[in-house]
Amino acid sequence: MLSSLIHPSRRPFVILAVLYTAVLFSSTALQHYLLGSQVWDLGIFEQFNWLIANGNINQISSLRNITPLQDHFSLLLLPISLVYKLSPNAYTLLALQSIALGSMPAVAADLCLRQGISRRLTWALAIAIVLSPYCFLVNRGDFHPDVLTLPLMLVAIREADHKRRWLYYPCLLLTLFAKNAQALFGIGLSLYALAKGQRARAGITLAISLLWWFVATELSSAGGDHVGIRLAYLGDSKLEILTTLITRPWVVFNEAPPDSILLYSLGLSLPFLALMGRSSWRALLGCTPIYLTNIISASSIQRELNHHYSIGIVAFLIGGCIDALTHAPPPSLQRAKRIVLATLLLAMAAFLGYGRVSYFSSRYLPRLQEAQDFQQAKRLIQPNDSVLTIANYAAHMAGRPMVKQLEKPGYGAVDQYNWIVLPAADVPINIGGKLKPVKRSKIGDTVASIREQAEAAQMECRSANASIVLCSQP
Template identity: 55%
Template sequence: MAISFKQGSSIEHAAFVVSIVYASILFATAAVQHYLFGTQVWDIGLFEQFSWLIGEGKIAAISSLRQVAPLEDHFSLLLLPLGAIYKVFPSTFTFIGLQSIALGALPAIAASLAVKRQIDARLIWALICAIVLCPYSFLVNRGDFHPDVLTIPFMIVAIYEVTQGRRWRYYLCLLITLFAKNAQALFGLGLGLYALTKGRYLRGLISIVISIFWWFLATHLSSAGGDHVAMRLGYLGDTKLEMLATLLVRPWIVFSVASPESIFLYTLGLSLPFLALLRKPALACLLGAAPVYLVNVISDSGIQRELNHHYSIPILAFLIAGCLDSLPLVSVKARRIQKNVFNATLVFSLVAFLGYSRVMYFKSRYLPRLPEAVAFQSVVSGIGSQESVLASSNYVVHLAGREKISQVEKEDYQVKWPFDVIIFPSEKALINVRGRLKEVGKTKIGRTMNQVLERAKASGMSCSQPNDYVRLCRKGAG
């Protein structure tokens, strides 16, 4: 049943409000987790230092955290505008806010595209519910920051524009997506495959060629950051040809690094909210998602199958697009069928969110560190942005906007001595060790911190414990 112009406008306005609320929730949860030491140097700390360097005009400078220049990590050209934004708003919360807006915009974007396709209002709301309750969106926003997550609205628009006459919007969205990192070439490859299945042969072939060219160019220009393919797929062979041959001859070798159970749970967590909305027309989108999905499944790195990491962002875009391709077929069905689809989507989405969203982490891992977070903020405000800092990894994330900063967990800090400031948690403070909070003094890294502080005192630094949770040493302090 087609919706009227008035109905469509009303739905778009309501979806816009949902997006504002959704983005606010995403920002609040991610910001609280960050404040309570729930984020990591890899990767939000890295991208903050990269952005600081770019904002200061030091694009060729070597990051003290990553040991490469900002563009030598994944050749992310999006870091250039991010550096300019960070120069104006120098805060980790700037990145969290931008990422929350990108993910929060999905309900409004999906509703707008659904209205254009004359999808029934009830089904549009079903898709909005699936997006809002999708555990992956919630988790990936809490899982630090990555430039490719910012491009998901452009991915969805690019997929939609495949069948439209406008070329400039399609190619603009494709390029913005590719500029996030070299590995986004997998999305471009999937987009090309999608275009081919839709009968847009020239557009599909051009997209594939552009993506392959970008992969080789960006990979070459970021080679100093390491061969990520070899690191994650090296068990398949020493060369790309050997890897492909191994997959063709012995595909079961994948189960040596990824159990069938982990693959199933990963797939279920991603797709469950959208299952009731997908129909046969979604097969083209599932083909488009295949390059990213298959790489994640066969990777030796288990984090690529974790829902709190960014590797599955293109898959989410194709799942939403698959729903948009499917729902016109459901819109012509009886109202009873549409109601069943809505109810099933709501149930599946709630089950997925409750099962995968890790909300209880706030109680077990983050909130117990609230007193330390407050104490840390009272001390860190006195550290200048030009001072060099050595800190524990949880603290580095909050101090990464500077040229010289190192984490005590990495032994390379020793060659960068001396530092202007050393800041560690006290022995009674809590630290996350493999998912459990332990007192710092009872851990191996805690003993390392004590040794570093003794060295600092011996070198003439003035050391103190300004409160119950933080230990601080300063160079030349009186």
């Protein structure tokens, strides 16, 4: 019944999207189960959704020390929390994100076929998306609301020069509602619309985006201005930052070495290079607000492919490919085959070079026994019990009113918690990308100290199994 509703020309791309979604969810779910997720940001967003889903939108998160909307003012958490309430666990959030990313081959293919682009070249774009290391990595073991808006961003880009408004502005607004910094995408979209000759739409888009930025940034000021903090080395105000960039642009390389910028840029663009053309310049112009912010940031994570900061760039890259394929003369069969082959080779090179598939064997699978032991011990803890634990474990226990990670100062007296969940001294945990026994890691002394404090406070500490130590109130 469902397949009959799908046009035959789109059906193969829908099947590809379903398979791609399954791969994305399987990999991220496996990484999460194998303790490859961190409390920043999967655990934080799970606790935000738990609070909203349970009617506590104004309650302070124990992991973030602010209320859910004070972190980037993400209004998109409101509908997400409704889904989360149906199945309250981190896998629900990871599934939603996998569906959004996994739908991209079908969404892009539909847009291509509507423009009359050949099926062969449409397949080339679908291959580029599926083998993009960024789309694979940004979904692995983490969650961010702005990643869910990738299909909406692409639709907004394609609707920028259409007369109809009913689809363009809702997509723009939903994209902005993911977080305050999504205004950078809105500013880029206004540049794209201007380059397309849509001056009125560009002005309205810019006004909406700037208004959202100012309002959302003010309402989330308790969470800090992350963009301002990461550009503070350039000056104390926006005017000083611009002045420094114009007069002394080389200072950027003190924080962002040229080789890191080059590797970052290649990892993002390599799968799509063979599909780009002269008409892609408008989309490349559109991604400049996000791209420039990332490459001049003092925080190197904005130039890493496993973080969400580049999701808007990917939308513009796909949009640029569609622009090029739409306006270029129909290629000969031989040239179309060369484009498909080049795309496949470049995308495979990018995926093999950046995909970090080997992390499963080196970082995650060796923790299988620990993961099984942790899940066994976790069953003893009730949903509303307060917990103190390490960041890896907190990412699995965030759906509760009180959970804190012992790596962060300020967790207070240990006897205020119902449970303290610790790794055993000989358990190898991931520290800086390497597995080390807890007792020889940088948190080894902290773990031992926490247990001593718990026992001194008359808490009962015992080995739940070979990997996990539980301390509980008598």
